Amino acid sequence: MTLLSRRKILSGGAGIVAASWVDSTMARPAAAAVPESFSFLFITDTHLQPELDAQKGCRMCFRAAAREKADFVLQGGDHVFDAMDVSLERANRILDLYEMTEQEIGKKIYHTVGNHDCFGVYASSGASVNDPEFGKNYFRRAFGETYYAFVHKGVHFIVLDSVNITPDRDYEGRIDAQQVAWLKNYLSVLPAGTPLIISTHIPLVTAFYTYADESPSAFKHQAMSTVNTREIIDLLHPHNVLAVFQGHTHVLERVISHDIPFITGGAVSGNWWQGTHLGTPEGYMVVHVDSTGVRTDYKTYGFKSTDPKNT
Ligand SMILES: [Fe+2]
Numbered sequence: 574m575t576l577l578s579r580r581k582i583l584s585g586g587a588g589i590v591a592a593s594w595v596d597s598t599m600a601r602p603a604a605a606a607v608p609e610s611f612s613f614l615f616i617t618d619t620h621l622q623p624e625l626d627a628q629k630g631c632r633m634c635f636r637a638a639a640r641e642k643a644d645f646v647l648q649g650g651d652h653v654f655d656a657m658d659v660s661l662e663r664a665n666r667i668l669d670l671y672e673m674t675e676q677e678i679g680k681k682i683y684h685t686v687g688n689h690d691c692f693g694v695y696a697s698s699g700a701s702v703n704d705p706e707f708g709k710n711y712f713r714r715a716f717g718e719t720y721y722a723f724v725h726k727g728v729h730f731i732v733l734d735s736v737n738i739t740p741d742r743d744y745e746g747r748i749d750a751q752q753v754a755w756l757k758n759y760l761s762v763l764p765a766g767t768p769l770i771i772s773t774h775i776p777l778v779t780a781f782y783t784y785a786d787e788s789p790s791a792f793k794h795q796a797m798s799t800v801n802t803r804e805i806i807d808l809l810h811p812h813n814v815l816a817v818f819q820g821h822t823h824v825l826e827r828v829i830s831h832d833i834p835f836i837t838g839g840a841v842s843g844n845w846w847q848g849t850h851l852g853t854p855e856g857y858m859v860v861h862v863d864s865t866g867v868r869t870d871y872k873t874y875g876f877k878s879t880d881p882k883n884t
Pocket of ligand 1: 618620650651821822823
């Protein structure tokens with residue numbers, strides 16, 4: 574394999590760095606420069622719930638976020654914990670709590686759907702699939718469509734819905750066929766070299782299984798990454814993708830594959846509000862975008878878990 578190029582990465586923080594080299598047959602077009610530098614925040618896996626001081630923690634994080642010089646916030650999903658396995662009354666209560674707490678940020682927020690943001694997925698919740706709030710309708714009511722795009726200072730942001738609710742009332746990571754068609758269409762009309770940033774809750778690419786406690790066989794469905802990653806990479810690779818931002822695994826990680834950085838942004842909730850998770854503490858990510866690409870800075874915000882299991 575011919576070594577061709579590797580995007581220059583500037584990053585701080587703990588976590589995994591990996592790289593896969595790109596064959597010369599996979600050369601990408603010259604990238605257009607970002608027209609204007611800016612910063613945004615990637616805030617993911619807040620897991621807001623009434624227990625474990627989660628509201629206090631989210632409030633601390635959101636107040637720190639409000640003080641950052643950033644144009645907007647990209648929320649990476651799992652806003653609440655949990656809507657999949659609870660009654661509608663509980664699901665509505667935690668969503669109300671989230672929406673109220675989120676107002677602390679005082680910035681425009683773009684939302685990415687997470688698995689825990691889908692109501693009544695597990696049969697054990699007692700919910701009916703015919704409930705008008707079932708699954709992603711619960712998310713849509715609060716935050717709008719589950720996949721969409723927006724443009725900021727010349728950079729196209731594409732927010733993907735990576736959560737596929739399976740017929741057996743479980744979930745898997747997948748960008749579904751309807752969305753793939755939409756993505757293909759969206760990309761087809763972009764001028765060559767248009768800078769792109771992608772958001773997805775369930776990672777497209779991750780090294781998580783190489784150091785996690787769980788093995789892939791611990792789940793009925795592929796839950797820690799998307800099953801059709803290669804299909805999505807084939808679509809993205811010819812384009813100028815500055816980075817893909819990911820949530821779900823609560824670790825700070827950067828994997829470069831096909832010359833694209835896949836950046837998993839830790840978690841506001843750390844280890845589900847019980848300390849650090851696989852070396853990643855509670856935090857949020859400041860992302861600087863300029864003509865060299867993206868530079869990230871993962872910041873903790875002073876939360877200390879009071880959970881007895883963690884002391
Ligand atoms: Fe999560």
